[in-house]
Amino acid sequence: MPIKTLRIPTADGRADAFAAFPDGGGRHPGVLMYADGFGIRPVLREMARELAEHGYYVVVPNLFYRHGPAPLIELPAYIGEEARLAVFARLMPMIEAHTEERALSDADAYLRFLTAQPEVSAGPVAVTGYCIGGLLATRTAAAHPGQVAALAAFHAPVGVDGPDRLAEITAEVHFGHAETDLTPEALGELNQALDAAGVGYTSEIYPGTVHGFTMSDTDAFNPAALQRHWDRLLPLLDRTLTNG
Structure with a gap:
């Protein structure tokens, strides 16, 4: 899968980023992928490439570009x-x-850039993220209900903004939680808030996981949970985005 280095114009400068996308030309649905707190590194490039192999144009920005x-x-x-x-x-x-103000301003810029790329097809996009990136993905989906059709967040503090934020989401949602991040009782409360908001979702604790379970370059990595993540994410994108 080709990888292209990008510089995305924002209100506070230019965010460095990269895109992964399929070989062979054509236009593909757009996905904005937010990294975890460790940021852009080889494992993120691998994950973006894998997603691109399934027919998506994936943009991964440097969340902290204001610092370099x-x-x-x-x-x-x-x-x-x-x-x-x-x-x-x-x-x-x-x-x-x-x-949050910076995050929402950046989200506007990232989506504007993503949807303007000639390789990206018209129509809605998806946002996905890991750890803090999952929180940013959730905020992005809530702020752009007419544009974001799918939201996936993994080992992320998705409930910290409260039920009012969840009520703004119109995307179909998958939340994959680490066993050490969320008790069954807290999961029940989160899912009740999603029910009350009328959100279409799946939200589950991945068995035997600790925070960061998708990241193969950390001691939190759980191969079975990473596969479960793909098994949830890919059908979600297939249902909500149009390839071609």
Whole structure:
């Protein structure tokens, strides 16, 4: 799958990003993929390529471009527990500076850019994300109900904005939660809020998982859960987006 480096115009400058898309030309449904807090790195490129293989044009922006281009900090090839703590100590100021106002402004710019690409077909798009990226995907879907037809978020704090935010979503939704992130009781409360909002969704705890289970370069990785993620994500996109 081709990978193209991008610079996306935003209200605060240009966000570095990359796109993965199918070989052979043509136009394809657009997907905005938000990285986890560790940001753009080889595992994100692999996941974007895999999604592109199924017929989608996938854009992955550097969430923290205001602090510089990715990689913002040097990451080890494998992020174990000890490395995770040290990395997050450096990332946390950037995460805290990424306010909701900034996130929504960026979402406007990312979707505007994505839908303007000549390789992207007309019609609705999808947003997906991991960890903090899942929260950003949820906020993007809520802010663009007429444009976002599918939302998927994995090991993400999707309920922190409250039921009013969920009520703004018109996309079909899948939330895949880590067992260590959400109790069954909290899952029940979240799903009740989704029911009350009239959202079409699946929302489930992936068995035997810890936070970060999709990321193969971390000690949280769970291969079975990553496959479950694809088994939920791909049919969702197939139902809601039109290829060709």
